[in-house]
Amino acid sequence: MQVLHEYKDCFAWDYEEMPGLDQNLVEHRLPMILGKKPVKQNPRRFAPQVIKKIKEEIERLLKAKFIRTSRYADWVSNIVPVIKKNGKMRVCIDFRDLNAATPKDAYPMPIGETMIDAVTGNEILSLLDGYSGYNQIYIAKNDVSKTAFRCPGALGTYEWVVMPFGVINGKYLKKFHESSMY
Template sequence: MVLTSHPDEDAVGDEGLIESTDDPWIQRLNILWDMCFEQREPPTEDKVIQVNMGDESSPKPIFIAEDLSSSEKEDLISLIREYIDVFAWNYEDMSGLDPKVAMHRLNIDPDAKPVKQQQRRFRPEIMESIESEVKKLIDSGFVKEEQHPDWVANIVPVPKKNGKVQICIDFRDLNAACPKDEFPLPITDVMIDNTCGYERMSFMDGFSG
């Protein structure tokens, strides 16, 4: 979720974001700035409360708005309980798709030489977190051990705010061996322009990404 900021009245006057100029790009930027914040109130952060849909041994926390009425909270919690199996609370809850329905294969250049990256070493406390996360992935069937792989990519541990470690993979060598996508990536300027006139922009995110 992205909250677009509200301009400071002391920082920006009626001149717009940038001083008056004949540059058409700057003029367009000033117009967009005025459109974004015309008759807008500063965004406020909604207060939420945590509700455990599970038990102490298997917590399933959700967050709902604090300013809902008692009946609205009860109705919302009741609705979530009715469809509790729709949500993924851990890796085991995500069974995946049947390979008969869809299967992903890497389009690797047949002339590309496989790369086995040299093993990296991590601090003991980081290694413990990595082993714990990899065990979860193996137990849930997300990954499996390969005895004689042609390609070997190192793990890149990324610390989270909650103290845990997110497991990423250094796929640079593998990416170099795959053809580039023909479609262009989103243009940053266009994405920023699309936020004008809105207080919030929502994104769909993965379960553990």
């Protein structure tokens, strides 16, 4: 615990404290399968109390510069609000149409049992959970508009500047980058 306290300035405790990874090192691309046409999903309705929570999360994402206002996007996905146990909302996006039009990366994901075998016999084991790890990888400039999503009511349409959870190949790129660091 002393080491954690000594290096507490190395950890982010809020969205605004995370600068993101250098785009020269890694960025997320969304190539399209030939012949696939853009999809604008039909709007969905939400209860007023849900819209209020969506607005709060959108404001937080805008402040952190994870998203920006979107205009004239060909791909528009819907927001899927998920209420967490603590009452806060996670903004998820229904990227099914976009994911179906993007080729899948074949980067191998580690097998859990193999990872456990690798640490067997050690006296100390530490686990780290990367806070908003996906949001540290920027989307390639030409692909940002493909991540556009519609909010209910008059909240507007936004697009991700950083890689959101749920976009295809995100987990592969994140794992590839993590693996290449060690």
